[in-house]
Amino acid sequence: VKPAPFEYYSPESLEEALALLEQHGPAAKPLAGGQSLIPAMNFRLAQPAVLVDLNRIPGLAYISPMEEGLRIGGMTRLRALERSAEVRRFAPLVFDAMPFVAHLAIRTRGTVGGSLAHADPAAELPAVTLALNASFVLVSRAGTRSVNASDFFVGLFTTALEPGELLVGIDVPARSERSAFGFEEVSRRHGDFALAGVAASVTGDSRGICTAARVALFGLADRPVLAPTLSAGLLGARATPEIIRDAAEAASRADIDPTSDIHASSDYRRHLAAVLMRRAVARACSNLEAA
Amino acid sequence: MNIDGTFTFPGPRHLVWDLLQDPQVLARALPGTERLTSDGPDKFTGVMKVSVGPVTAASFDVSVTLADKRQPEHFVMRIQGRGRVGHVRGDATVDLAEEGADATLMRYSSQIQVGGTIAAVGQRLLDSVAHSMLKQAFDALEREVHSKVSTGRSTP
DSSP states (O other): OOOOOOEEEOOSSHHHHHHHHHHHGGGEEEESSOTTHHHHHHTTSOOOSEEEEOTTOTTOOOEEEETTEEEEETTOBHHHHHHOHHHHHHOHHHHHHGGGSSOHHHHHHOBHHHHHHHTOTTOHHHHHHHHTTOEEEEEETTEEEEEEHHHHEEETTEESOOTTOEEEEEEEEOOOTTEEEEEEEEOSSTTSOOSEEEEEEEEEOTTSBEEEEEEEEESSSSSOEEOHHHHHHHTTSBOOHHHHHHHHHHHHHHSOOOOOOSSOOHHHHHHHHHHHHHHHHHHHHHHHHHO | OEEEEEEEESSOHHHHHHHHTOHHHHHHHSTTEEEEEEOSTTEEEEEEEEEETTEEEEEEEEEEEEEEEETTTEEEEEEEEEETTEEEEEEEEEEEEEOSSSOEEEEEEEEEEEESHHHHHHHHHHHHHHHHHHHHHHHHHHHHHHHHHHHHHHOO
């Protein structure tokens, strides 16, 4: 398990990195934490001719609370998210999800931008950003653009990132005071990719009526997906256990068509989705009452 | 891995039958096909390069043999693929039924075995990858049927 030969560049500025990516085109891959790319290279499943290492570029790792929300740098380590008081306060859903993301060693090295750009369909962070309606800041030599999470994940390991473009930051909108969150997943072993998982964001008014619900599912499609049927079932209602259960059941039938593999059949995944949606929303609602 | 399903082509059955047996059409339709040539009656060989996310270097030597043919409604594709990162072997049964004069319903069912590194590392993703490749192939075949049907109409 050694990689095929490749050229290695270690630029010290973003401009330099973008120039290298433009110069080498699709042959070049940016290297962030290397927790997916390097194993794929060592198995020779990936054989990029050029690696552009982002680790020496200053200013790409930060967690900044702003008035409009939380801004997180693309090269921020997952472990930094896990330990950040700002993340816990301003984006508790990210905090709740972190212990499920792989293992400590991987979180220590792995980055926010790397996980999102890799876009594994069973990864936690892409679904969390979708549930939080986050946007991604993409930079290339041609300029900067912002892409919403719902437009960013386009398919299996496929994102809106164009060749030569880097994901440099994530904007998580400021949370409403009347919103709360729930995160649930099932995996065969702790730290494995999830068989199925749910990240839920629920907003209620002072009378306990649900005014908004945004629920993202992962491990259940070729990318993280929203559960519109679940949101519709909760909207305008007081979220009793019966309403949550019925909406989750309906969403598990209408909003997903999961595939089978040796770990779980399609039917089992659908069952898990219903149970996890129910639990995640119930958790969010009870957090809401406690708030 | 079992892959089953149906797909409706917007064209008559004999046309769909011909397209499904034409290596040039299959080479255009199957994603990542670099070469597919006829290698004797009902036998095609070629090279396919699978590219999904981080996997960018999975090249396979493939051979496809058509068997059990009952024109224009039934055939079996015996598929073998071999590459440095793994191997693929399986049978796909295809049945074509007329749905009126201008549409053809294809039923397919296949049992595919995948082994080697690609199966060891990517087991949980094989199903999704297979489905996404099939969808691309069917969309491409549908376009082929469309273009054949419309050129057929324009020529007297």
